[in-house]
Amino acid sequence: xxxxxxxxxxxxxxxxxxxxxxxxxxxxxxxxxxxxxxxxxxxxxxxxxxxxxxxxxxxxxxxxxxxxxxxxxxxxxxxxxxxxxxxxxxxxxxxxxxxxxxxxxxxxxxxxxxxxxxxxxxxxxxxxxxxxxxxxxxxxx
Numbered sequence: 001x002x003x004x005x006x007x008x009x010x011x012x013x014x015x016x017x018x019x020x021x022x023x024x025x026x027x028x029x030x031x032x033x034x035x036x037x038x039x040x041x042x043x044x045x046x047x048x049x050x051x052x053x054x055x056x057x058x059x060x061x062x063x064x065x066x067x068x069x070x071x072x073x074x075x076x077x078x079x080x081x082x083x084x085x086x087x088x089x090x091x092x093x094x095x096x097x098x099x100x101x102x103x104x105x106x107x108x109x110x111x112x113x114x115x116x117x118x119x120x121x122x123x124x125x126x127x128x129x130x131x132x133x134x135x136x137x138x139x140x141x
Contacts, residue, residue: 010129013056020053020121036105041084045114049076052121061125074122078115085111 009016027046030036055070056060090110091097099106 005135006127007129009124010127013061013124015123016124017053017056020056020117021050024050024053025115039107041080041106042110045077045084045111045118047066048073048080049114049117049121052077052118052125055125056121058112062128070122074118077118080109081114081118084108085115 013097026047027042028050031038031043036042051073055066058066060066061070075084084107088097088106088111097108104107
């Protein structure tokens with residue numbers, strides 16, 4: 001990945017974390033108001049996205065305790081999302097896949113998005129911040 005993009009994401013990690021929390025809250029709200037169907041896979045994924053967003057808000061997201069717990073959550077979330085996503089691929093292979101009337105809430109599509117979001121969040125948490133050009137390090141650091 002381009003170092004400039006990684007540096008930009010690291011500098012804006014608070015905004016990324018808040019965005020992840022908003023995604024989690026909005027999706028939980030949709031379910032709790034009965035606008036979407038109840039899905040235990042989706043519940044796990046949206047909760048993990050929110051918790052990883054909270055992990056990015058810590059003053060030092062790269063401390064070992066945060067790395068450990070975030071990694072455990074991410075592995076679990078990726079397993080759940082991959083399991084749900086593969087079930088969609090299985091339906092595609094057997095010719096049983098249907099987008100449905102509301103294609104934008106299809107579990108196959110949303111679990112694919114969850115895989116990308118969870119992967120991006122955990123990679124950002126594990127990212128070592130790069131020094132930006134022009135950054136001068138003093139002898140006291």
